[in-house]
Amino acid sequence: KAGVTQTPRYLIKTRGQQVTLSCSPISGHRSVSWYQQTPGQGLQFLFEYFSETQRNKGNFPGRFSGRQFSNSRSEMNVSTLELGDSALYLCASSLDRGQGAFFGQGTRLTVV
């Protein structure tokens, strides 16, 4: 069974631009969550989608948004990039609530 796939693996963007990251969950998993990982703040929850609906949202500004498609694939978008948005963005998929969450390798975003 294929794991969680995130694309692209690496991304360099300029301040003020926007970026879209993609996540393909494990087959059959309907829950997709996104996390931001930085050395200073650690792993922080962005949002969770289940059956195309946002089920949970973390404490991030509105510049961070996401969506989920009918095949459970998910995308997250960050608009008006800031230097502080440089981070490893991780996607995790689960069968349902309270089940194990399996992470992808992440997308390393660098904002210059």
Add this chain to the structure above:
Amino acid sequence: QQQVKQSPQSLIVQKGGISIINCAYENTAFDYFPWYQQFPGKGPALLIAIRPDVSEKKEGRFTISFNKSAKQFSLHIMDSQPGDSATYFCAASRGLTGGGNKLTFGTGTQLKVEL
């Protein structure tokens, strides 16, 4: 507000020894407690998880001990090996009570196993 406190920040253990990492939580609504292992350049990998109705769970060399009254849980790695050198994160969620799969993570422990 940090809801899951993890210690120590770093740990050095001799090969064959026992590595112990501790976590404490504040939110009594948490009902699912996983541990993750992360190697440099990789995403976190689910190691083992426990629910509060169980005091201990063992999978191979990894054991979670859970103390509901103290709101603490710990990871024990028996017979630690150099290949176990990684960063370990504890986490908690309230998935069964409607919180979905939002994981609140500890700050991580860098484990180094020396020969």
